[in-house]
Amino acid sequence: MEGSELSVSIEPLRSGHAALLFELLRDEAIYEFLDELRPESVQQLEQRHAFMLNPDSAPPDERWLNWLVVANSTSWQPRRQVVGTVQATIHLDKRQVVVAYIIAPHYWGRGIATRAVELMLDELVKDHPVKSAQAYIDPANRRSIALVERLGFVVSEDSPDRDGNVVYERSDLIT
Numbered sequence: 001m002e003g004s005e006l007s008v009s010i011e012p013l014r015s016g017h018a019a020l021l022f023e024l025l026r027d028e029a030i031y032e033f034l035d036e037l038r039p040e041s042v043q044q045l046e047q048r049h050a051f052m053l054n055p056d057s058a059p060p061d062e063r064w065l066n067w068l069v070v071a072n073s074t075s076w077q078p079r080r081q082v083v084g085t086v087q088a089t090i091h092l093d094k095r096q097v098v099v100a101y102i103i104a105p106h107y108w109g110r111g112i113a114t115r116a117v118e119l120m121l122d123e124l125v126k127d128h129p130v131k132s133a134q135a136y137i138d139p140a141n142r143r144s145i146a147l148v149e150r151l152g153f154v155v156s157e158d159s160p161d162r163d164g165n166v167v168y169e170r171s172d173l174i175t
Helices: 029-031 042-055 112-127 140-150
Strands: 004-014 063-073 080-091 096-103 130-139 166-168
Touching: 004 112, 042 063, 063 112, 080 112, 096 112, 112 140, 130 140, 140 166
Parallel strands: 096 130
Antiparallel strands: 004 063, 063 080, 080 096, 130 166
């Protein structure tokens, strides 16, 4: 997709998507600022997805939503490429969502993550009564900080959290 225009879309994560994501999620660069471990096999990733997609896995006051991020080439030879994931943990009692995202390093710096998070926030506002969003970011993760700042997030009064992450918040989702 070098040199071509890209459009970005998200689609709900489903059973069977582990095979599409496994090689992308093996890149060590992804885990520099994450507590999560690289998947060791497609089967292990499929088990992780099964847990995340099971409504009974989330605590009663939370709802977990996950999407694939797809980059679509708009050049003369259209091509669809899975490039990562976006995730939302909705805290139902607070009407607040915590967002997370993973994009394959090959696609960093192209605006894909920013657009994917923007699309996810649009979906959340449309389908769920969330009024604010938060992102927990390692203070050394300059790329991620720039991403949330582009989307209007600001440092929260809850920052830093107990793990030393900077808490960014956007409280204008529902006006």
